[in-house]
Structures are given as C-alpha cells and as structure tokens.
Amino acid sequence: MIKGFKAALSAAVVGLLAGTALDAAPAVAQTADSDLVAKGAYVARLGDCVACHTGLHGSVYAGGLEIKTPIGAIYSTNITPDPTVGIGTYTLQDFDNAVRRGVRKDGSPLYPAMPYPSFARMTDDDIKALYAYFMHGVKPVAQQNRPVDITWPLSMRWPLGIWAKLFAPAPKAFTPAPGTDPVIARGEYIVTGPGHCGACHTPRGFSMQEKAYDATGGADFLAGGAPIDNWIAPSLRNDPVLGLGRWSEDDLVQFLRSGRIDHSAVFGGMADVVAWSSQYFTDDDLKAIAKYLKSLPPVPPARGDYTYDASTAQMLDSGKTAGVPGADIYLNQCAICHRNDGGGVARMFPPLAGNPVVVTDNPTSLAHVVVSGGVLPPTNWAPSAVAMPGYQKILNDQQIADVVNFIRGAWGNKAPANVTAADIQKLRTKGTPISARAWDAGTSTNSTWGFFAPQPYGAGWTFSPSTHTGVDAAQ
Numbered sequence: 478m479i480k481g482f483k484a485a486l487s488a489a490v491v492g493l494l495a496g497t498a499l500d501a502a503p504a505v506a507q508t509a510d511s512d513l514v515a516k517g518a519y520v521a522r523l524g525d526c527v528a529c530h531t532g533l534h535g536s537v538y539a540g541g542l543e544i545k546t547p548i549g550a551i552y553s554t555n556i557t558p559d560p561t562v563g564i565g566t567y568t569l570q571d572f573d574n575a576v577r578r579g580v581r582k583d584g585s586p587l588y589p590a591m592p593y594p595s596f597a598r599m600t601d602d603d604i605k606a607l608y609a610y611f612m613h614g615v616k617p618v619a620q621q622n623r624p625v626d627i628t629w630p631l632s633m634r635w636p637l638g639i640w641a642k643l644f645a646p647a648p649k650a651f652t653p654a655p656g657t658d659p660v661i662a663r664g665e666y667i668v669t670g671p672g673h674c675g676a677c678h679t680p681r682g683f684s685m686q687e688k689a690y691d692a693t694g695g696a697d698f699l700a701g702g703a704p705i706d707n708w709i710a711p712s713l714r715n716d717p718v719l720g721l722g723r724w725s726e727d728d729l730v731q732f733l734r735s736g737r738i739d740h741s742a743v744f745g746g747m748a749d750v751v752a753w754s755s756q757y758f759t760d761d762d763l764k765a766i767a768k769y770l771k772s773l774p775p776v777p778p779a780r781g782d783y784t785y786d787a788s789t790a791q792m793l794d795s796g797k798t799a800g801v802p803g804a805d806i807y808l809n810q811c812a813i814c815h816r817n818d819g820g821g822v823a824r825m826f827p828p829l830a831g832n833p834v835v836v837t838d839n840p841t842s843l844a845h846v847v848v849s850g851g852v853l854p855p856t857n858w859a860p861s862a863v864a865m866p867g868y869q870k871i872l873n874d875q876q877i878a879d880v881v882n883f884i885r886g887a888w889g890n891k892a893p894a895n896v897t898a899a900d901i902q903k904l905r906t907k908g909t910p911i912s913a914r915a916w917d918a919g920t921s922t923n924s925t926w927g928f929f930a931p932q933p934y935g936a937g938w939t940f941s942p943s944t945h946t947g948v949d950a951a952q
C-alpha cells in the first residue's frame with residue numbers, strides 16, 4: 478500500500494513531466510486523473526481509512542476488522558472497488574453519503590464507529606479525490622463482509638438514524654472563520670475533519686456523541702477522551718500538566734511523524750495513528766496541525782503548573798524505599814529504563830516525570846501499558862522498535878496498582894493514587910477499563926441510553942488490535 482502510494486505519487490510526477498514534454502492534450506487528461514488519485518491516497522492517509530478497514534493480517538481495505546461494542550461486535554467493511562462485495566458500484570454520491578453522512582448505499586445508517594461525524598467537514602474536493610483513489614488506486618479484493626454479531630432487536634439499524642439526526646453534525650464542508658491564518662485553518666481542517674482527532678481526544682456526552690466538534694464548543698473540545706481499547710487519549714489543549722501546555726510546535730511535529738520526542742513516546746491507540754497515518758503527513762500539514770493545536774484558546778489549568786520534585790530521585794538513589802508503596806517495585810522493575818529521576822532516556826524510554834499521560838485523571842491507560850507493555854512503532858523517521866515489557870505475569874494485581882499509584886505521585890506528578898488491586902484484576906482478566914470514579918467530573922461519558930443506545934465509539938468500543946501497532950501490513 479505504501480509502495481502503491483509512492484508508486485501513485487511517482488506516476489503522478491512522471492505524468493506531469495510527460496505532460497510538459499509530450500503531446501499535451503491526452504497527457505493532460507491522464508495527468509489530472511493520476512494527480513487526483515495520488516491526492517486521494519494522501520487524503521486516505523489523513524483519514525487513516527486503512528487502520529480500520531483492514532482486518533488483522535488481512536488485505537488492505539478489504540474490511541473485516543472486529544470492533545467490539547457493548548452489545549456485540551461489528552466489522553469494518555470492504556471498501557475496495559470490488560463490484561460485488563466492495564464499493565465498486567458506488568457512485569460519487571453513494572460514496573459521499575457513506576463517508577460524510579454515514580448512510581450506506583442501501584439507505585441504512587452506519588455505526589458511528591465510522592467517524593463520519595468528523596468526515597462531514599471534509600471538502601468536496603477531498604471527497605472527489607478520495608473517491609478517485611478508491612475507484613482507481615486501490616486493488617479490488619473479493620472478500621465478503623461479515624454481518625454484525627449483535628442479536629435482534631439490538632441489531633436494528635434505525636436507532637442509528639435517530640442518533641445521527643440528533644448528534645451528528647449535518648455535512649458542511651469546513652470553512653475557516655474569516656481572517657484565520659491559512660496555516661492554522663489547514664491545521665483545523667485536518668484535526669477536526671479527515672484526521673478525526675476528536676473521535677478519541679474529545680470527551681463524549683450522554684449518548685456518546687463528541688461534546689464538541691471544534692473550538693466553538695469551548696473547553697470540552699479535545700479535552701481528553703474516554704477509554705477506547707483501554708487507552709486514554711489525553712487532552713490536546715494547552716494545560717501545562719494534563720495537556721500540551723509544555724509542548725512546542727516542533728515537539729508536536731516530531732511526535733506525530735516519529736512517535737518519539739525527548740519527553741514522550743507514543744503508545745496504545747496513538748501508536749496506530751502514528752504508524753498508519755500521521756508519519757505520512759507532509760511537513761506543511763504537520764506544522765499546520767501543531768500551529769493550530771497551539772493556537773487553541775487557553776483552558777484554565779486544572780492542576781496548576783508542573784514543577785519537578787527531586788526528592789523521589791533522592792529516595793530511590795538511597796534505596797530507602799520502605800514504607801513507600803510501589804517504590805521498591807519501581808526500583809527493581811522500571812528504573813533501569815525510566816531511571817530513578819523519572820527522566821527516561823530521550824527517544825527510547827519516555828520520561829514519567831511531568832508526562833501528561835501519567836497524570837491524566839483516569840489511570841486506565843497507565844495500568845494497561847504496565848499490564849500489557851508496548852512497542853514504540855518503527856516509523857520512517859525512527860526505524861527502531863523499542864519495547865516496554867508487559868508485567869502481566871511478573872507482578873501481581875496489588876504490585877501493579879502500587880507501582881502505578883507510585884508513578885502518579887512521584888517526581889512532582891500530582892495525580893490521585895486511585896488504582897486498586899481490584900481495578901487491575903478486572904482490567905487484566907476481563908479487559909474492563911478502570912471506572913470513571915474520580916475523573917468524570919465535568920466530562921462524564923456514561924451513556925444513559927443503555928439499552929438501545931447505538932453507542933458510537935467511545936467507552937466500551939475496542940478498535941486497534943495491538944498486532945496493528947507498528948506493523949503497517951499495508952507496506
């Protein structure tokens with residue numbers, strides 16, 4: 478797929494060159510076409526279509542990725558141009574209806590696991606390019622779609638239509654506010670539109686709709702989401718402790734394309750985003766995203782500012798860990814990589830001191846990475862795969878709870894020590910995220926629709942199987 482993408486790009490370039498050198502008329506038509514296909518391939522990268530529409534070890538875009546929901550599993554669909562089982566017979570209008578309106582060719586509504594509420598903001602031009610790419614740049618694969626594993630009556634799709642009417646924004650191509658810096662406008666377009674960053678990073682309302690689809694929605698926009706796959710997407714607002722307040726624009730650019738910067742390393746659901754999507758963004762687009770995120774209106778700092786506290790390192794250096802739950806476990810298991818000072822090793826082992834993901838209110842992600850470990854995905858910009866071991870079999874529930882609580886309060890991190898052994902047990906045996914307890918004030922994501930709620934993606938949905946992480950099968 479990457480090769481295909483590159484090939485499409487170079488074909489476009491060759492086409493361009495040919496267009497200037499040879500007989501103009503036929504070459505121009507062909508150039509326009511392959512240009513459009515190449516542009517569509519790039520828009521597909523922006524939208525990360527491949528991550529969801531490729532089954533585990535499956536053919537690119539042939540669908541079949543299982544997405545678990547509280548009422549049963551659904552499967553992403555075949556979006557290759559196969560005429561019988563794919564979208565080969567879709568007209569531009571049919572395609573647009575699916576991508577921006579969440580309506581299938583047969584008229585039934587799609588599950589919002591397909592992030593059409595964000596895609597609704599995509600421009601007509603990008604939709605046309607995407608369509609050209611899916612029709613002409615993608616290889617047809619005759620792989621049947623799998624029906625949903627949800628029993629009747631919950632499998633009925635009509636409530637999804639009601640949901641869409643109530644909560645999904647009507648498709649309206651993005652137009653920047655008058656006077657917006659064009660670079661910031663481009664960043665806003667990618668973040669709120671094709672990039673669907675808010676699908677994970679914005680908290681959900683009572684029926685799982687995103688609480689805000691752009692900055693006009695106030696402080697909720699990109700304020701940090703609910704667990705998906707037991708990973709928490711933290712705030713992308715400029716809070717100095719919980720968000721990106723201490724990140725520079727350059728940090729953001731480097732993080733999105735290589736997954737690692739001196740003070741953070743990508744993991745969990747975001748590793749998929751970097752591996753499949755953002756590492757391919759152009760420099761200009763990465764800079765635009767960074768500039769836009771840094772330009773978001775300031776939010777009141779929820780926990781003041783971050784100041785490093787050297788006493789944790791002194792305690793660990795001296796070995797006097799008695800009476801501090803989790804400290805000896807940290808020393809024995811974690812310090813070799815994350816160091817006594819919590820500073821890690823730049824671009825290899827992320828620091829835990831002052832790291833927003835360590836102090837985010839809901840500790841689910843943190844517990845999850847300690848239980849399951851992780852692999853820093855190799856990218857074109859940082860080819861080595863660096864791993865963190867999983868402690869599933871090495872530490873017991875209480876020890877994991879203790880070490881997680883310990884890092885949440887060490888080196889000046891000031892998060893509540895709110896993880897219990899019971900939380901860890903449920904997480905590792907049943908995959909249950911740690912409950913919202915202390916963290917949902919103001920950002921409650923619990924659905925009250927319970928029974929017939931279509932539950933678009935948010936708590937309870939699982940998406941990004943770890944085998945996807947770092948392995949772009951499409952390459």
Ligand code: HEC
Nearest residue numbers: 524525526529552553554556575581582587588590591592
């Ligand atoms: C977060 C996961 C996710 C992402 C990202 C995603 N999709 Fe989907 N998409 C789905 C799921 C799941 C379905 C099936 C939903 C259902 O069955 O109701 C779907 C359905 C569709 C359909 C409808 C197919 C049909 O049967 O009519 C099209 C077309 C589509 N997606 C195109 C895209 C394109 C193009 C992109 C990238 C711009 C994209 N999707 C990105 C999850 C995703």
Ligand code: HEC
Nearest residue numbers: 672674677708709710711742743744745746747750833834
């Ligand atoms: C599939 C869900 C998902 C999507 C979509 C997503 N993210 Fe993330 N993001 C996460 C998770 C989970 C984390 C926490 C793990 C980490 O820090 O690597 C995260 C972390 C981040 C971080 C690091 C924050 C920190 O404090 O360490 C940045 C920056 C970021 N995402 C930017 C983006 C941008 C920009 C987009 C859209 C282009 C995006 N994300 C889309 C899930 C997602």
Ligand code: HEC
Nearest residue numbers: 741742743744810811814825826827851852853863864865
């Ligand atoms: C062999 C080195 C190594 C050891 C030992 C180790 N880690 Fe990690 N840790 C890593 C790497 C590498 C990552 C990045 C993982 C990824 O991207 O999936 C990481 C990521 C993390 C993160 C997520 C922070 C971020 O920004 O990515 C936390 C939290 C964490 N480790 C805690 C711990 C704890 C607690 C222990 C001990 C129980 C531990 N680690 C032991 C290497 C290690």
